[in-house]
Amino acid sequence: MTPTRRRLRRLVAPIGAAVLAGSLLAVGIQQAHAADTLLSQGRPALASSLENGESPAAAAVDGRADTRWGSQWADPQWLRVDLGGTATVTQVVLQWETAYGKAFQIQTSPDGNAWTSIYSTTTGAGGTQTLNVSGSGRYVRMYGTQRGTGYGYSLYEFKVYGSLTGAQPDPGGSGYVLANPPVTGVVPSTAVPPATNPPTTHHEFQANCSVSRSNLPDDPIVFPNMPGASHSHTFMGNTTTNAATTLASLQAGQTSCITPGDKTGYWMPTLLNGDTAVQPVGRQVIYYKSGVIDYRSVRPSPPGLRYVVGSPSATLDEFRNAPGAVEGWECGDSVRNWDFPANCVAGSQLNMRYQAPSCWDGLHLDTPDHKSHMAYPVVGICPASHPVAVPMIEFKVAFPVSGNMANVRLSSGRGYSFHYDFYNAWDAPTLRALVTHCINGGLQCDPRGYDQYKPDRGAALNENYELP
Numbered sequence: 366m367t368p369t370r371r372r373l374r375r376l377v378a379p380i381g382a383a384v385l386a387g388s389l390l391a392v393g394i395q396q397a398h399a400a401d402t403l404l405s406q407g408r409p410a411l412a413s414s415l416e417n418g419e420s421p422a423a424a425a426v427d428g429r430a431d432t433r434w435g436s437q438w439a440d441p442q443w444l445r446v447d448l449g450g451t452a453t454v455t456q457v458v459l460q461w462e463t464a465y466g467k468a469f470q471i472q473t474s475p476d477g478n479a480w481t482s483i484y485s486t487t488t489g490a491g492g493t494q495t496l497n498v499s500g501s502g503r504y505v506r507m508y509g510t511q512r513g514t515g516y517g518y519s520l521y522e523f524k525v526y527g528s529l530t531g532a533q534p535d536p537g538g539s540g541y542v543l544a545n546p547p548v549t550g551v552v553p554s555t556a557v558p559p560a561t562n563p564p565t566t567h568h569e570f571q572a573n574c575s576v577s578r579s580n581l582p583d584d585p586i587v588f589p590n591m592p593g594a595s596h597s598h599t600f601m602g603n604t605t606t607n608a609a610t611t612l613a614s615l616q617a618g619q620t621s622c623i624t625p626g627d628k629t630g631y632w633m634p635t636l637l638n639g640d641t642a643v644q645p646v647g648r649q650v651i652y653y654k655s656g657v658i659d660y661r662s663v664r665p666s667p668p669g670l671r672y673v674v675g676s677p678s679a680t681l682d683e684f685r686n687a688p689g690a691v692e693g694w695e696c697g698d699s700v701r702n703w704d705f706p707a708n709c710v711a712g713s714q715l716n717m718r719y720q721a722p723s724c725w726d727g728l729h730l731d732t733p734d735h736k737s738h739m740a741y742p743v744v745g746i747c748p749a750s751h752p753v754a755v756p757m758i759e760f761k762v763a764f765p766v767s768g769n770m771a772n773v774r775l776s777s778g779r780g781y782s783f784h785y786d787f788y789n790a791w792d793a794p795t796l797r798a799l800v801t802h803c804i805n806g807g808l809q810c811d812p813r814g815y816d817q818y819k820p821d822r823g824a825a826l827n828e829n830y831e832l833p
Contacts, residue, residue: 465491473502656723
């Protein structure tokens, strides 16, 4: 975002308040359509472009008045949302920032390819526009052909109301996926393990995995069976991960991890220096740790468990205060940066550490927001709603970029938009052996399950990183 653009946004802050007030009016209007349901909030969204890599499409369907989608400063541009199934659409509410669309259409589509216009204007004036429409489709988009200002298109919220008439064909991607069997009857452990001599300070093992696929705009958790629908990702672990990935395809695939039994899919937004992708070099460290005080209570993650850690639409404060943020971005002596530092010492690397939630509800392998089935411990104890302690994943990745960082960004936006996806496809006996030996056993293990500080305890795997 240029300095001029920043000044514009400061000058129009009162208008943002007016937009929020307008949204309250829109709520009042919506109440007249009591049978209608807000279908778009939290659904997968995609846009034709992002403003300088910022302001992601997801921000326009997150239910918040302080985040926005912004496009590049050109025509045409579009923003679309996937409602998850065929829907009858009766109303669309657009909450514009000062950069609005003067000429645009609201369009629906059954497949994201063929579009039908259900509203059109050449005299849009911005603010909050509540449009009563009639149409049907799985996808709804705003297609802008003329901007109202010299800037791009910018929407705080894009709300689609109506009723679903058909279920999403792939509930494993953005619906509820039930665990089979579920894990029930668990009471979160409040026990404190007895003291040991020497003291037990670590309860972990490593997965060492290199990049397996790079700069690929797929996300099988958020955009299942929608190739090219996501921002670019860097994949580690399983070598087959793509938009059509399932547990079965992961289990049948190969891996870039040093442990053959770890066929898990791990991915994160691609780091870019200008327009050049910067990939981590060599095997990166993915820790499996205890996130709870009673490390003896941790169980292996079930096959097929998947979730997203962090959010591409997070604000800087949300990223900084997230329970999973460990150290933020660091390079050389510059630490705890919640956005990219301005400069990194020449020859240094840009590092990131971020922890995942480690308490599972025991019932779902996935939920519509890809988060609700997981929770962070509270003071080292899993909440009653998510009683099953599973290994806490912690990404520790290093990117070979240094010097002036002015052009460094993520494919999802600023540094605080960092997030990652986890799709468990471990060989179950191998994962169980590492969890039992290392996490439950209070060890600090390498990928073999060997603790060099306690060599007498042996290893969980043989020299080929397989079960003996």
